[in-house]
Amino acid sequence: MADPLAEVVTLLQPSAPFSKIVSGAGRWGVRRSEAGRPFYCVILEGSCRLAVDGHEPIDLQEGDFVLIPSADGFTMSSLTPATPEDFDTPPVALSHGEFRLGIQCGSHDVRLLIGYCVFGSPDAALLVSLLPQLMHVRGERRLTTIVQLVGDESRDLRPARDVILARLLEVLFIEALRSSAGPAASPGLMRGLADERLAFALRQMHESPTRPWTVAQLAKEAALSRSAFFERFGRAVGVAPMEYLLAWRMALAKNLLRRKEGGIAEVAARVGYSSASTFSVAFTRHVGLPPTRYAQEQLESQHT
Incomplete structure (x- = not known):
């Protein structure tokens, strides 16, 4: 896992x-x-x-x-x-x-x-x-x-x-x-991993970022009700489950774009988006740049 x-x-x-x-x-x-x-x-x-x-x-x-x-x-x-x-x-x-x-x-x-x-x-x-x-x-x-x-x-x-x-x-x-993991830690990934049920959901998100996860599905993986999972995840990790998943997908996407591992459509598929256009909208909203422009700027910075 x-x-x-x-x-x-x-x-x-x-x-x-x-x-x-x-x-x-x-x-x-x-x-x-x-x-x-x-x-x-x-x-x-x-x-x-x-x-x-x-x-x-x-x-x-x-x-x-x-x-x-x-x-x-x-x-x-x-x-x-x-x-x-x-x-x-x-x-x-x-x-x-x-x-x-x-x-x-x-x-x-x-x-x-x-x-x-x-x-x-x-x-x-x-x-x-x-x-x-x-x-x-x-x-x-x-x-x-x-x-x-x-x-x-x-x-x-x-x-x-x-x-x-x-x-x-x-x-x-x-x-x-x-x-530093443990219930007394400040909110973040390590505190989430210290919670056995949340840790299973977190590992699932990292192992299968392409799956069309919903809060209900992640709650099921954690063997919690939807409301209990949502509240417990936010308290431990510091962000909502889908916000965490989005942040992780964008981190993966930016790494793929920097390393020039495939075109926009391939990167979109590898981080869980069904189409390049849907991915581009999400990436632009989250990063502030369209993925094509981000990739170009990264390429230019590597040659300066």
Whole structure:
């Protein structure tokens, strides 16, 4: 059966080209407004506080991993309440490549590896909408092992350090997605997959996107009434069932068009549309461009 998480991650093409080590001592605070850039943080030592817009503040501790697939605004600060003046103080570069916040001398209270992910897919915004808004993972043995490897690699300037860190962070990203599933997760694909009945319907949509699904048919696959399925799906995944199916079909269509795998009629058939004209109308409404123009623009961008 299809693996929705693997398919979404494969289309996202995640990488982690930028990271840095930051330590903090005393009172300090940093405010960032990143306009949707995927942000991650690994707590290597100590503890600090994270406040993401729209979420309750989280006290982070050693071994924690945080991933925000689309970070619009957040603050990180010391556990000791920071003043407005503390937020105005930029980090200071240290001689060995780390950055320091707060008190510049002496031992640190916290040491972090922070950075930004890059999603290679031009359709990243649509795919990110299928993921939880905030992932905070703690106490997962497998994830802790990867975090330890990241910490060890980040401390030494060994050959190919940046390459190894990038690969480890990619694995960390995928493992965090798997570890963040559960009823307490924010709405998204992973929370839906944690629900056994919804997971079966989700896998059916991914495995057979060409089937003319209806809410009633998907509810039957999930062994739920139509109303119960609709309400439960929306609460867990964050969108209505047919909205999710449309988003997934459009993601598949855009990938096929980018890779020039067939004409419009063939692409339409491969994502569940009975005719090229019906597909073109749906694609244009969803993407903002007709499929022929989208394919042309993708081709031109590959040659620039």
